[in-house]
Amino acid sequence: MYLRLITFNIVLLICTYALADKQTSNQIYYKQFQEIFERINKDYVQDPDKQKMTDSAINGMLTSLDPHSGYYTDEDLDDFINQTKGEFGGIGVEVMYDNGAIKVISPIDDLPADKAGIKAGDYIVGVNDELVSTIGFNKAVKEMRGEPGTKVKLFVIKNDEVKPQDVELTREIVKIKPIKSHLEEGGIAYVRIVTFNEHTIQEMKKAFKSVEASNTADGGIKGIILDLRNNPGGLLDQAIAVSEYFIDSGTIVSTKGRTDTNNSVLTASKFTAKAPNVPIVVLINSGSASASEIVAGALQDYKRAIILGTKSFGKGSVQTFVQVSPRAAVKLTTARYYTPLGRSIQAEGIEPDIIIEPAKVEYPGQKNEERRFSESSLKNYLKNDNKDLKDNEQKKDKDKLKKDKDKPELKIEKAENYQPSELYKKDYQFARAYDLIRGLILSKNK
Template sequence: MKVSWAKKGLWLSTGAILGAFIVLTSSVLADNAKQPATTPSEKVISQLPLNELRAFVEVFERISKDYVEPVNDKKLLEGAISGMLSSLDPHSAYLSPENFKEMEEHTTGEFGGLGMEVGLEDGFVKVVSPIDDTPAQKAGVKAGDLIIKLDDEPVKGKTLAESVKIMRGKPGSKIKLTIVREGVAKPIVLELTRAVIKVTSVKHKLLPNGMGYVRISQFQLRTGPDLLKAIKKLEKENKKPLNGLVLDLRNNPGGVLRAAVQVADTFLNSGLIVYTKGRVKDSQLSFEAEKGDALNGRPMVVLINEGSASASEIVAGALQDQKRALIAGRNSFGKGSVQTLMPLNNGGAIKLTTARYYTPSGRSIQAKGIVPDVEIDRVKVEKLKAAEFARIKEKDLSGHLLNDTKSKSGAAKDKNDLDSLLANDFELYEALSLLKGMYFTQQMGVK
């Protein structure tokens, strides 16, 4: 992986939205925390809007003196900082010293809570995506859900950080979420039990016909190396190289930019992966692939949906532009901005949007998302009852001859696996069908 940048030491997050779970590198936080906060230059001071600052001081004094109850000055100032950042975009935010410390703890991939990526929309908490094998996912929380109440407390009027703080809590304790879901007339009430969330970002499974399946739930520091290990395990189980791979990025909210680059680089031999552009030199980055395709050119299908955001979109966009994989599913979330974490002297930090990222062909997916090459609609396949289509067969006839050959257990297993896929995950079933077609086309030498 080749990277060019204007200044080393810039750390970026492509996680979908500051929320119940934030992914950043541990070394990001450590390196930045050591940097002393800088003082404004004379040029900046001379450009400050003095009339607006006078108004700010006047409002501060009025609240301090005249508000119905005494207000802590620190709370007022932190609220002003938070408001300044939240007025920019949904991803810029102020982290108090307490929240900043919690973020550092979350970089290990283990944390307490409900296990979902959230943001703020129209004053309500919006679920970007639930994380695999967490209380949120098990309770049936879905991408796009709007949380309007936490227990019996309305969300409207709270900051995202305040709502997230309520959702966190002691493992084993319960919380009630009232959710509004598109297409459902009445609000849905779900009770979740908080847990220590241990995120395994890479999971794998061998599919029929020597095809591999890798699921990446989010992009953490170790995701790139774990992906390579998963592919090697699949090949060992298959006893030969895989015939193809389904890379599942559905409901993946994003994470560390570097991890996304490593994942894309795993399947590319050369070429641009992603580049970023912003107002300052530090935000000009460009990442290129190095030689070494882990699949040696064998076909790939990447699954995405409306919950695939940010780092997921970087990977899908790079593999799509480089014509390395077929992208299947539904339009992705559409987060094409990059955030930089900037520690402050008070022990807190600001997470500031500093750049947009672009796919190799120069596409910005901001507010548009990645459009799949093959669209797969949401459907549920149900097996008809035998009585609905029953017909008499040879085996039902009295005195029929027995079959004198033994069935192959491998073929039977493959059929059972496919039946299970069709019933439980139609999108993956369709992806596997596409992959098989790509493999046979490749074997026939059709370009």
């Protein structure tokens, strides 16, 4: 009994000390910071810039947490706010800090970095003849910004090359158009989401209306290729709205943090306008991050689309942006997000349903039939006497199909009549997505 009482007292004493430590630990950290601040203020060789000290200390705390938390002041804050509105200056790259260098998450379409061939996964190790490891991440990023028309020199290590290279870029101010779209042959809508800014869902709906209107003679949109490659993400509410446009109802994404205020379940409403109910292929790659992964993950979990390409970036965290003063704001990682089936893609990415690596295909100037060696290539070959009969049978089948009201004629070009578009010729992943969509349309209408 005496031994049991001693044991209980020891446990109680340990718990008391643990509670006291927890209550006073924050005070200890504050005191350490205060002591160092006061010592610098008192003993430094000259009167220090206290605002600069404070800004650097706060920024250091945030960047030590993870690559996506940060502190924005003055010009940096203005640039950040302008970027979410779709207009900013600089070279046009989404970046993160990585071991003393700047890692490119994604170049943004038609901006200087993209034009210069800088790609996702490349590293910027120097800016204007200064190493990023020496001047720091924030200063290096700030150096890449500047007046339009002025030049900036980068020292870049390409993802697919060993030797570093100097790249000189001319800064621009560009208002980013979040959506690019056009109609491909066969009634297939190609819609590329460049970024998720405050105009994305509005511009995407306009794009679908425009594409559908241009193909009313052939029955509207028959398939959709949604291109999220090299999309670095952006605003969460826009990712939700885009997902909702393709999903009838149900969970789009859930978030979980340390506090209840950061736990949420975001859902799609069945009462909002929806995209045409046609086959969809979504293109992703290693430059698809954050908001674009939310869209791809939701469409994949609901089997609303086939995901094609390469594994996405894997940014499965949520940042909260809070302006703490007129000149400063904090971006803090407050939660992880999960797909409708509860998958966390943090550091893992979205795995495509069909993996297609980028490749280059050379297309000859002449048709395949003209260069293919076959029976018809031989001198004095016997011609096919069933050709006329075959044409007559096809005409009868087409007339019968027209009379069948419940089974309208499928107006999609035959493979041998298809003339590849320029995008098809130069973009291997798009070409495979287009072929897949054509197959889905044909099988759906059989």
